[in-house]
Amino acid sequence: MRHGITRYVVSLLFLTLLWWLAAFIVRQVIPGPKSMVLSGPIKAFSTLFYHWGSIWPNFLRSAIRLVISLLISVFFGATTGLIIGFEKTADRLLSPIIYIAYPVPKIVFLPVILILFGLGDLSRVIFIVLVITFQVALSARDAAKNVSNRWVKAVESAGGNRLQVYRHVVIPAALPEILTSVRISIGLGIAALYLAEESFTNQGLAYYINNSWKIFAYSDVFAGILAFAILGLGLYLIVDLVERIFCKWNYID
Amino acid sequence: MINISRLKVDFISGTQSKKIIEGIDVHVDEGESVVVIGPNGCGKTTFLHTIAGLNDNYSGTIEIEEDRSRVALILQEIGLLPWKTVWKNATLGLDLQDVGDKSRAEELLERLDLMKYKTDYPSQLSGGERRKLGLVRALSVDPKILLMDEPLVSLDEFTRERLQNTILELWKEKGLTMMLVTHDIEEASFLGERIVVLTPSPASVKEVVGNETMGDVGFRRSEDFYGTAQKLRESLP
Numbered sequence A: 001m002r003h004g005i006t007r008y009v010v011s012l013l014f015l016t017l018l019w020w021l022a023a024f025i026v027r028q029v030i031p032g033p034k035s036m037v038l039s040g041p042i043k044a045f046s047t048l049f050y051h052w053g054s055i056w057p058n059f060l061r062s063a064i065r066l067v068i069s070l071l072i073s074v075f076f077g078a079t080t081g082l083i084i085g086f087e088k089t090a091d092r093l094l095s096p097i098i099y100i101a102y103p104v105p106k107i108v109f110l111p112v113i114l115i116l117f118g119l120g121d122l123s124r125v126i127f128i129v130l131v132i133t134f135q136v137a138l139s140a141r142d143a144a145k146n147v148s149n150r151w152v153k154a155v156e157s158a159g160g161n162r163l164q165v166y167r168h169v170v171i172p173a174a175l176p177e178i179l180t181s182v183r184i185s186i187g188l189g190i191a192a193l194y195l196a197e198e199s200f201t202n203q204g205l206a207y208y209i210n211n212s213w214k215i216f217a218y219s220d221v222f223a224g225i226l227a228f229a230i231l232g233l234g235l236y237l238i239v240d241l242v243e244r245i246f247c248k249w250n251y252i253d
Numbered sequence B: 001m002i003n004i005s006r007l008k009v010d011f012i013s014g015t016q017s018k019k020i021i022e023g024i025d026v027h028v029d030e031g032e033s034v035v036v037i038g039p040n041g042c043g044k045t046t047f048l049h050t051i052a053g054l055n056d057n058y059s060g061t062i063e064i065e066e067d068r069s070r071v072a073l074i075l076q077e078i079g080l081l082p083w084k085t086v087w088k089n090a091t092l093g094l095d096l097q098d099v100g101d102k103s104r105a106e107e108l109l110e111r112l113d114l115m116k117y118k119t120d121y122p123s124q125l126s127g128g129e130r131r132k133l134g135l136v137r138a139l140s141v142d143p144k145i146l147l148m149d150e151p152l153v154s155l156d157e158f159t160r161e162r163l164q165n166t167i168l169e170l171w172k173e174k175g176l177t178m179m180l181v182t183h184d185i186e187e188a189s190f191l192g193e194r195i196v197v198l199t200p201s202p203a204s205v206k207e208v209v210g211n212e213t214m215g216d217v218g219f220r221r222s223e224d225f226y227g228t229a230q231k232l233r234e235s236l237p
């Protein structure tokens, strides 16, 4: 961890400063109570701190929904992606399906999912999985396509079977790209989570933010946004850690 | 023992079919060392991969009097796995065959002076060290037959000769049946009891040069070594 902590602290201070500046300008330009819409950082952080008791259950609920969705997406996305990228027949059969399905805006399916699978967490997880899986599958597919033949031959000539080729070559070779797609998935997943938590639920960070809007508790809105940022940051750090453990070879110069 | 007769390989791309190997007959006795020499692009790699079972598109017969797990191939590009440490690369064959006892890999690493890099990754090794690791990986499964595709290509003269000596020692010591392909005349003259000269593409056997007096490191300075090298020079296009 080359001065890892310092980097985060400096970035945080920088963003906070920008935010403070924006709030300050808004207060000068827009007169009256309207300017309250953009809370300053100090207010937001202190609200996050003092209202943590009521934010925490929402944070936890969102985190669980997101993490479960991410795990399912990465498992299925990476598995199918690797097979499509590595097996020519699977590529011919399934790549067109991915190309057709990937660009369709998944939000149109949210009501359908809610009707079919009910108003509970199952529907929310299905929706998020639908949003992020294709992207993981595409990354894994492209990574598997670029697996060098010499590595495959090395394992095959040493008596390795197909499963062993996946285990010793395809999966480790594609892992860095898969982890990159997981990072992208965290951003996408949070956006999808927000949409999925806007209605028919009484818990979750998006619910908390929406509810705060309704009661004009602007600083709580921003405390909720901060909580989202913390959730995302935590997940990014976990992915970094996984990468540092399993892709050590990729960090050598 | 390896027995290859009337081996033919065609590569088909689209509607075009290209002859790569036109007909090769080679016999390698148990414990013998045969070098196959030919110009770049003549089909040496294709030939060796076909023998190693990496290419099913051939006609003719390939008889190998050994269990497949006792045949080792060293690829032209070595094919070390960048995500595995030196140790994990060395034991790859053993891991694939579910052999728990890794002592042979350990001995070979020790012997080829690679043990100190045990926890390093291939990208941290020099060209010569990577070649040595390829050799360790191939030999760690205790093969009877060792197939090598230009194992010492793109090394400096000094390292190449040292590794040729190592290969010679290991061949004698372990009684390996060895087949090595190369485009290097001195390598062929030093390591082959018999040297099969291939024609340019499509490959067929042009000539077989006997070289029975080879077998120790001093051979490089002998009349016979120069004689064989000269014969190969005249035979190659």
Ligand SMILES: Nc1ncnc2c1ncn2[C@@H]1O[C@H](COP(=O)(O)OP(=O)(O)O)[C@@H](O)[C@H]1O
Pocket: B011, B012, B013, B020, B038, B039, B040, B041, B042, B043, B044, B045, B046, B047, B201
């Ligand atoms: N997979 C392949 N498909 C089509 N042609 C190939 C393939 N691999 C090799 N060739 C062709 O076969 C010929 C022999 O190649 P190769 O066996 O690699 O030669 P060498 O090892 O003697 O340099 C070359 O002309 C090469 O272009």
Ligand SMILES: [Mg+2]
Pocket: B044, B045, B046, B076, B149, B150
């Ligand atoms: Mg070659």
